[in-house]
Amino acid sequence: MSKVVVKFYLNEQFISSKPMNSQDNLKTVREKLKEKICDFQQFLSKDGELIDISDEDSFTIGDIINESRIINVKEMGDKNEAEIKLNDKIISTVQVDTKTKLSDIRKLIQNIPESAHFYTLDNEIIEKEDEETFLLEDIINNLKNEKENIITVGICLNGKPLINKQLNENLFLSDIRKEIENVKNIPKEFVFENQKGFKILTDDEQSLKLSSILYDNTINIIAEEVLKIREQINTQIEGLRKSLNNALSKLSEIKRTYEQISFYRDKVNNNKDYTFTVSVTVQKMVDLKPGEYITNCLYCHKTCCYPCDIKGDIKDGCCCIGANGYCKICGCHYTQHANSRYRFEYVTETKQQTAQEVLQRYNEGKKGIANAENMLKKLEEEYYKIQTECYDKQVKIVERINRLSEIAPNNKVNGFNEYLDQLIQTENDEKKSGYQERIKGYNQLKQSNEITEYIMKKSGSKKSMEEIWAEVERKMKELK
Structure with missing residues (x-):
């Protein structure tokens, strides 16, 4: 086998010069010349005869090269x-x-x-x-230049206008990333958002074109750091919302128990075995779907993040875990959290209980106060204590929503009742089990919120929360 520098001519016009081995077959030569010759162009023998493409692996360079070290190629076909x-x-x-x-x-x-x-x-x-x-x-x-598809695109960073840039709307997002990642003030790590505000996975960028995420010739990108903060706040809001719903269920449970004991007061006092129907809030474990992950607290048996992006049991990187290593939903350390095959949910069930069982549940085993009158007073205290907790949760929710509006596109909430209106609308749209009771609870909260805000505004900071809620209690009773 000998080395030889071969000159290639197409229709008698020089196209390339390449070093080759004399024993290389023409199929190998065609592969090396793939940028220069096409499938409809064929090699010629020394006698000028066409060599069929299917026969190229049977011919070598030594078979067809002439004395001038030239191999000729010719275009054929109709x-x-x-x-x-x-x-x-x-x-x-x-x-x-x-x-x-x-x-x-x-x-x-x-x-x-x-x-x-x-x-x-x-x-x-x-x-x-x-x-x-x-x-x-x-x-x-039908040949067009890509410049026909060049448009001016407004690029927003974290929801705020940043720059205008000329981009081809037919390019894939993976190519758009290469064009804008070196632009000043654009972070190295960012994600694209679709028209509905959902983040686009990096793996999907190769199949989605710029035109698919344009809205009024504008796109939004989110810095990974901001995205992390946003996910943390959303997780906190969802955790607080669930906690608020659980509190509402508890309020409904207390109210119904109160009504039962008040109505059957004499029977309860005279017969501790008297049975009536009560509503109780119970915790259920719901199996996850395949491919779903979760962060559950092993200490307080609570779901803190669902769904979760982290598959394993090391949860320090979860959205619900703060920079100090403690959960922003339940307050426990991240080492108390793990992935599970189920999530915790709270549902309201009706049960038959004796008066004695209800009294023991709320009196916590204390003696001497196990009668209907004291029980009613105890229920009232519990009711307004939970209402106070609901108010506090709403304060935190509104704070986090408005913090979210500062760092990413989001509607600011001007007050607790505006947020409750959003929850009521969601409940009406989704109509999930028990939604009518939750709406009723939200409306009651709205009523108590209005009274609370009025009292706080009127009294300034002179009154304690206990005094404020005592006044709320009085005014709520007047409205009944």
């Missing part, structure tokens, strides 16, 4: 004259077989810009990687 237009201007007229692949046309015509794309007869763009599957006859005279 040729037609084809005009190639770029933005409706003719850039080339060639004699070519209409069965020629578009990838070969690109090689053949040197003045087709890299930024140009072929288009189908339906005016749809043909990606470069698909040019192998399209023939010239599929798209006669």
Whole structure:
């Protein structure tokens, strides 16, 4: 086997010079010249005869090279004259077989810009990687420059306008990322958002075009750091919302028990075994779907983050865990948290209980006060204590929503009742089990909120929360 520098001529025009081994077969040569010759171009023997492409692995360079170290290539096939237009201007007229692949046309015509794309007869763009599957006859005279698809795009960072940039709306997001990641003030790590405000996974960027996320020629990108904060706040809001719903269920439970004991007061006092129906809030374990993950607290048996992105049991990176390592939902350390096969939910169930069982549950085993009158007073205290907790939860929810509005696109909430109106609307839209009771509870909270805010505004900071709620209690009773 000997080395030889071969000169290649296409239709008697020099196209390349390459070092080769004399024993290389023509199939190998074609592969090495793939940027220079096309499938409809064939090698010639020393006698000028065409060598069929299917026979190329049977011929070597030594079989066809001439004394001048030249190998000739010739175009074959039924040729037609084809005009190639770029933005409706003719850039080339060639004699070519209409069965020629578009990838070969690109090689053949040197003045087709890299930024140009072929288009189908339906005016749809043909990606470069698909040019192998399209023939010239599929798209006669349909070549356009990508510049026709260049538009001015407003780029927002964390919901706030940052810059305008000229971008091709037909490029994939993975290519857009390369174009904007070096722009000043754009963080190195960011995610795209779709038109509904959901983050787009990096793996999906190669299949989504810029046009799919444009809204009024604007896109929004979120810094990973901001995204992390936003997810943490959303997790806190969801945890507080669930806690608020649980408190509402407890309020409903106390109210019904109060009504039962008040109505059957004499029977309860005279017969501790008297049975009546009460509503109780119970915790249930609900199995997760395949592929779902969760963060449960092993200490207080509570779901703190669902769904969770972290698969394992090391939860220090979870959205619900703060920088100090403690959970922002339940307050326990992250080492007390783990993944589970289930999530905790609270549901309201009706049960038959004796008066004695109810009295023991609320009196906590104390003696001497196990009668209906004292029980009613105890229930009232419990009721307004939970209402106070509901108020505190609403304060925290509104604070977090408004913090969220500062760092990312989000509607600011002007007050507790505005947030409750949003919850009521969601309940009406989703109509999940027990939604009517929750709406009733939200409306009661709205009423007590209005009274509370009025009292606080009137009294300033002179009164304690205990005094304020005592006045709320009096005014609520007046409204009944």
